[in-house]
Amino acid sequence: MLTAERHFIILQVLKEQGNATVHELSEVTGASISTIRRDLVQLEEAEKLKRVHGGATQYRTKWTEPSLNEKSSQNLQEKTSIASYAAGLIEDGDCIFLDAGTTTQKLAEHLSSKNLIVVTNGYQVVETLLDKGITTYLVGGKLKPITGAMIGGKALESIATYRFDKSFIGINGIHESFGYTTADPEEAIMKKTAIDLSRESYVIADHSKIGETAFSKVADLHECTIITSHFTESNLTKISEQTTIEVVKS
Amino acid sequence: MLTAERHFIILQVLKEQGNATVHELSEVTGASISTIRRDLVQLEEAEKLKRVHGGATQYRTKWTEPSLNEKSSQNLQEKTSIASYAAGLIEDGDCIFLDAGTTTQKLAEHLSSKNLIVVTNGYQVVETLLDKGITTYLVGGKLKPITGAMIGGKALESIATYRFDKSFIGINGIHESFGYTTADPEEAIMKKTAIDLSRESYVIADHSKIGETAFSKVADLHECTIITSHFTESNLTKISEQTTIEVVKS
DNA sequence: ATTTTCATTCAAATTAATTCAAAATCAATC
């Protein structure tokens, strides 16, 4: 077996399981313990994985690291099913906008590599998209430190040069009278611009955002279709008078 | 069997499997081991495949990706010391451009969080910069899958809206008469544009790039200062007639 | 304290580069 082949298998296993013991890898590849160790040394030098006592783990970046909130498996499953549903709306040949954020990152993972053009303002989703071989454009501009979203005047100029078939927007609050809201005013403008540039716009948000409001108004309810999971009847009726809601069962 | 025919079969096998051993290829083609080796040497020179110990792999795919082991630890250390030196050139209040690439990524790691504005076209360096709390702007545009660099018309428009005090460019070849060269024409234009927009430009490259040439011309030698590590006298004299060279001891 | 894992070393095995003679291909002439 070629060295490159072993390295590939090792990384493959890590991608699937997140970690692996030296013995596991030895069995999977058929190579000896010594050889696996040498491979791990090389791959660590190339910064492809992190070596730990007994084996190796994935090199986790800040963005791939699941936050405490995400780790709550209920919330995660909810996001995943919402993302999966949203991905189903995308058709071959579409040109779509993907907002920055964890929910949209999940959506990126569910995209099949169709004939697709994706424009995004969140650099975290980029890696996922490139892995899938999807044509990706990144909006330029100033980077907001915490979320890694592109904001500011340059970003607005940059996004204005595109037109989208569909846009998928993450949001912090959905309220019957205050509409869609988010924390950062600069992000809000970006989201609003993306919505205006789109033929169809979808807001994706888990049920906890329903009825909430945040600091900055993004748009009125009727401007987007809401994709969310199970929520209470009382909320549903008031909001559904103003726009379409797609409820995903999680 | 014709040589061209063997070459075709070899590439065919690689396309199907991603990699192949010398013995495999010998069996498939019916040629001797020696002949296959000679074929592989030729095909590697033509950049049709990548030779590895025991056989060969495809150039682009994920097989070769882990074998970024071209970046052996020695090379890595060299890059680190070059990056460290380059970081020392940056002054408080500077507005700098950081090219995409592994060397510039190392440079990002060595930046101290001064009062600094960084513009980059490589999305991999972004995370490092944000971690350090450095104000970061990302050039917009189409993402090149393999390197993760921003390229294309949008990227050029985007970068043209900035002006830099200093730019740091990664390069594949530095040659006394062909100047600075890199593999991808679209990346070459980006690099050239960044150089033109800068008050001072620095090319950072380890010694292996000296005397080499790649497909696309970026700029003439005199347009940038070269930052590199130890290299032979003969190369030094011819190139140093045309531009400044900063030699870093690794 | 015991077991597991790690780094280092070393010999065996595999693979690569080099050299050389035979075979094949080619060119020009008879």
Add this chain to the structure above:
DNA sequence: GATTGATTTTGAATTAATTTGAATGAAAAT
């Protein structure tokens, strides 16, 4: 069309380099 000599290609043999797996004692985990 065959013959000869030059050139190229090929396969085998030799030597050099690399990779591999096991063995050892040190370090770490239980």
